[in-house]
């Protein structure tokens with residue numbers, strides 16, 4: 297009898313707790329919605345899910361979600377609000393606001409970055425440079441990393457860029473003159489992974505030519521990261537538990553590899569040995585262990601951060617660039633002529649050669665204007681602001697998208713035309729409208745690294761081969777949180793005439 301009463305009592309308590317939680321969620325959402333009721337924006341299709349159905353419609357129409365956000369910008373103007381479950385994002389396409397939010401450190405990164413802290417319960421990017429929200433902690437780390445990206449150290453990384461590109465050339469050798477189109481994205485992805493692994497952390501594993509458990513672990517982890525971001529509720533279903541375990545193992549494998557490399561480097565430093573000229577070696581030299589600037593966990597966070605931030609982005613940039621070159625024979629000819637003139641048949645591409653590849657740089661810049669792998673950034677407003685006549689309260693998450701602004705006639709003449717020389721003319725208004733690497737102190741630390749690496753890889757490819765885009769290769773964009781070319785960048789490869 298007592299047990300039945302207890303059970304009834306417990307059930308009542310549970311019911312009451314659920315009811316209170318439900319009411320609290322309703323009040324929270326009601327207050328959130330009313331905070332932004334004065335702003336334009338699409339109608340919420342659900343009280344609880346807000347505008348999450350917009351995601352579904354973008355997937356169904358096979359367009360990147362950011363393209364849907366551009367359409368909404370065209371419909372509602374430079375400022376609008378969109379709700380995802382319990383989060384409101386204010387999308388802003390206004391250079392003055394981009395300047396205010398990115399050039400002023402008082403506006404920090406919002407909580408939405410926490411989604412990258414861990415993947416399926418295993419620490420992932422943790423408190424690395426991209427995700428750290430505390431400005432002073434971030435600043436202390438960034439100042440240690442900055443020297444590794446100065447010109448003189450980047451010059452010292454040229455051998456890594458050359459060696460990895462040579463391996464890509466070798467990997468493609470079997471596909472030359474076969475009359476079969478081959479996907480280039482896998483090669484780009486492996487090559488940029490190899491560069492980060494070696495120039496960044498001194499890994500010795502072969503990542504381009506052979507099958508590698510590390511490459512598989514990177515792919516599985518990234519897939520897990522995307523799923524967690526886009527389909528967080530999949531995990532409720534037991535059919536996804538196997539995948540979750542695979543992702544957890546893969547992330548752990550990356551963290552273990554990072555820890556091993558960092559420990560090795562630390563030991564070498566303590567033994568007074570010379571550290572190699574890679575990013576990890578340079579950070580070790582510049583950081584002060586006595587100040588405990590980097591505990592092992594944070595250092596491993598940075599290891600993962602550099603793979604996430606530096607690999608796929610640069611690989612995707614190369615893919616987009618090759619697709620655009622394939623579709624613009626006159627631009628391709630100028631790139632090839634420049635590479636022939638600057639590099640000729642040299643085996644080793646020097647830093648000075650890269651600096652002379654000015655037209656190729658314009659092509660990369662134009663590729664980044666229309667096809668930047670990273671679509672934008674978000675800041676948490678530190679104080680109330682009025683943007684284009686709209687009041688935005690302090691604490692709001694404001695999204696600024698370079699993808700959106702790059703497609704606005706207001707800032708770029710004939711915005712959808714791929715025109716590398718636009719950067720030499722004075723017709724556009726790119727100031728605070730062009731920011732593929734973001735702007736301000738939290739802009740991309742690897743910007744120059746990526747642009748040098750991409751030029752070396754392109755130079756080596758065109759130095760050795762001719763490429764012809766497969767006519768079935770799409771010019772579309774695949775949204776995988778970062779943007780990548782749809783269709784794997786299919787090309788026929790020929791020996792150079």
Ligand code: HEM
Pocket residue numbers: 425426438492601602605606607609610613668669670672673674732733734737738739740741742743745746
């Ligand atoms: C085409 C290639 C690349 C693009 C388009 C790109 C873009 C970006 C963007 C937009 C941000 C700002 C992210 C935010 O606001 O949350 C960023 C940050 C960052 N990127 Fe890149 N990136 C590229 C390549 C690289 C490479 C090669 C590395 C490393 C070698 C790198 C390392 C980082 C790091 C560590 C941050 C965080 C910076 C900080 O907050 O201090 N990126 N990148």
